[in-house]
Amino acid sequence: MRPQHEVFALGYIKETIACYERARQLAKVSPELACETELQWVSDVLTRYFEVAGPHPIIDSLRGRFQALQADVPQRVPTAVPHERGVAGRSPVGYEELLELARCRRSVRWFLQKPVPRELIDRAVAVAALSPSACNLQPFEFRVFDDAELAQEVASIPTGTSGFGRNFPVIVVLVGKLHAWPKEPDRHLIYVDASLAAMAFLLALEAQGLGSCCLNWPDLEPQERRMARLLGLEPDDRVIMLIALGYPDPKGMMTHSQKKPLAELRSFNISG
Numbered sequence: 001m002r003p004q005h006e007v008f009a010l011g012y013i014k015e016t017i018a019c020y021e022r023a024r025q026l027a028k029v030s031p032e033l034a035c036e037t038e039l040q041w042v043s044d045v046l047t048r049y050f051e052v053a054g055p056h057p058i059i060d061s062l063r064g065r066f067q068a069l070q071a072d073v074p075q076r077v078p079t080a081v082p083h084e085r086g087v088a089g090r091s092p093v094g095y096e097e098l099l100e101l102a103r104c105r106r107s108v109r110w111f112l113q114k115p116v117p118r119e120l121i122d123r124a125v126a127v128a129a130l131s132p133s134a135c136n137l138q139p140f141e142f143r144v145f146d147d148a149e150l151a152q153e154v155a156s157i158p159t160g161t162s163g164f165g166r167n168f169p170v171i172v173v174l175v176g177k178l179h180a181w182p183k184e185p186d187r188h189l190i191y192v193d194a195s196l197a198a199m200a201f202l203l204a205l206e207a208q209g210l211g212s213c214c215l216n217w218p219d220l221e222p223q224e225r226r227m228a229r230l231l232g233l234e235p236d237d238r239v240i241m242l243i244a245l246g247y248p249d250p251k252g253m254m255t256h257s258q259k260k261p262l263a264e265l266r267s268f269n270i271s272g
């Protein structure tokens with residue numbers, strides 16, 4: 001915040017410290033369940049918080065609790081904290097290159113029957129993971145199927161794959177995790193966040209020579225039940241969409257997808 005407030009986060013700092021205590025406790029008794037990078041992030045942020053916040057009776061009393069927790073934590077300079085943007089983040093990709101990549105990405109429905117290295121998929125997910133998401137919760141999972149039999153079974157469930165679903169070397173089910181946003185007004189966020197990540201995923205596939213096609217997930221009970229059974233979905237998991245991917249068959253037909261002209265897609269300052 002500019003200017004920085006002396007006292008802030010009073011509404012949730014107590015709960016945050018309680019969560020951190022539980023996480024540290026859990027890490028002690030079941031280290032295999034602990035996520036070290038996440039603990040480090042929390043530790044860094046709280047270290048910085050207690051450096052800059054206060055004085056205030058609530059903050060001061062929690063500072064002691066935090067310091068007690070930190071006694072067992074190796075000292076380090078906090079790096080996972082807010083920092084000035086500076087100029088280091090400037091894009092290394094020019095507009096023309098980005099436009100060309102977006103132009104190259106067209107929905108591919110016919111693929112070579114050639115395995116896709118998992119590393120390429122992971123690299124695409126790594127790009128997707130950098131997408132913005134509400135509160136940075138990233139409430140989605142890429143469930144990848146590259147086993148031929150399983151991929152075909154998954155591809156047979158949605159309605160929009162008839163005639164070409166059998167040739168997908170890989171199919172991804174993008175699953176939204178509704179438990180991240182249990183309140184009704186926030187239910188759309190899993191769709192927004194997963195879709196932003198999906199776009200980055202598609203472009204990253206394209207940049208690595210892989211083609212893809214999004215596949216509609218219909219809001220139909222029998223399909224929901226079949227997919228939930230096959231994937232072992234939780235009751236609050238929601239399928240967002242499916243994505244077929246693989247090496248494009250150069251002889252495969254592509255649709256011509258006429259895009260709307262700029263004037264139909266954007267306006268400036270129109271009100272009333």
Ligand SMILES: Cc1cc2nc3c(=O)[nH]c(=O)nc-3n(C[C@H](O)[C@H](O)[C@H](O)COP(=O)(O)O)c2cc1C
Nearest residue numbers: 105106107109159160161213214215216217241257
């Ligand atoms: C959410 C979503 C669902 C889609 N579902 C299907 C589908 O079920 N079957 C299909 O062949 N294509 C599907 N597509 C691909 C679209 O038809 C395609 O993106 C659109 O025609 C534009 O073509 P382009 O991707 O080549 O630009 C879907 C795309 C999106 C974004």
